Amino acid sequence: MTIRRILIANRGEIAVRIVRTCQRLGIVTVLAASEADLDSQAARLADQTICIGPPKSSASYLSVDAVVGAALAAKVDAIHPGYGFLSENQRLAQACSAVGIIFIGPTEAQLDAVGDKLKARSHALAAGLPVVPGGEVDSVEDARALAEKTGWPILIKAVSGGGGRGMKLVHEPDQLAATIELAMAEAHASFGDPRVYLERYVASGRHVEVQVLGDGENVIHLGTRDCSIQRRYQKLVEEAPAPNLRDGLRADMHCAAITFAKHLEYRGLGTVELLVDCERDTFYFLEMNARIQVEHPVTEAICGLDLVAEQIAVAEGKPLRLTQDDVHLTGHAIECRINAEDWTQDFRPSPGTVSRAVFPLGEGVRVDTHIQTGARVPPFYDSLLAKLIVHGTDRTQALERLRHALAQCVISGVSTNLPMHVELMQQEEFARGGVNTAYFPWFLENRATALRDQRVAKGN
Incomplete structure (x- = not known):
């Protein structure tokens, strides 16, 4: 079936991202928006906007009935759930099937298999993958x-x-x-x-994931991503491919991800998340995310693909348009998540109105965002404002481009973690590549200690 109208059941930068791909493909877009997002950039870009409820997520973006009701009213062919909210919700997939609407994602059975972490773990064991x-x-x-x-x-x-x-x-x-x-x-x-x-607990672990794409029969991988820069298990910086991995280990991870996806007869875009145990020089299966990821642009950068377009093609029932031999990974890409939060105050959320927004341009630079000057940042949702993505011929060039691009970013009116990214990108440990999940907490503590020492010195 050819998809001609899509309901986007999400908000923020991912909604804008999906709209732009649909525009390029000639697909009509209908945005399902809460009352808080009716004047958002995504709402202005979409061909049509339908209000699905009040700002509270449970009554809007997390309401299967509201989303499916909007899809039926708009007479769409398919629903794209983005990431978060209902993107991995088995009930939404079932509701779509019941009314003849395509769910752009994996099957109900696959959502069930990986949505429960213990079930996913048992499937990993059945497929022969190592688990923690x-x-x-x-x-x-x-x-x-x-x-x-x-x-x-x-x-x-x-x-x-x-x-x-x-x-x-x-x-x-x-x-x-x-x-x-x-x-x-x-x-x-x-x-x-x-x-x-x-x-x-693996103290010296690295969070490395493999992007996979399947059509229910064939599966390919699109390389690795490193997501080890995290705070309280929330990712802040991602890069592709994962740096400083032994070639044999990387190949084994690619193979494991494909094996797991084939075991599930996986259909759609998914991410197999793995934990690299640096001390033991091995890896373990963690979980599978059955959706598009926040960090998908770094994979797009090194593959030269539009992953939303590939999702739509598979959802239409088409076989994969690529074989593994067609996938060529080129250069290195890094993404910084720019959030509305005050990182000097324990990352306290900072809703409000953006009085000024300036984003960089240039070769190898991409910005995915839903804000501009005058945009409102509501207090009801995730604090992500934008993703700054850079691509270079190698990691050294990518890092240099990222430092330059961060220096050009200006967001005023709300506090952001931009200064944190600027400091982080100057650190020698990060520049060497391959830091583990303990690195960012150490970076924060080391910085806090240095500031305390400075205050003591000034007091003397």
């Missing part, structure tokens, strides 16, 4: 016994979790009972599912 030692626990006693077997410290994770919610690190046995209780409460509040499981 651990498992589900029903009580504190079970957790203590498993932790003693896997070794301390351990990581508690929500079975239905994402974005770091319900995830807790436990260093000592006497912290276990209270932390599990807290993790279960957080998981229940965030996902309606209190189940948790344990994994051995």
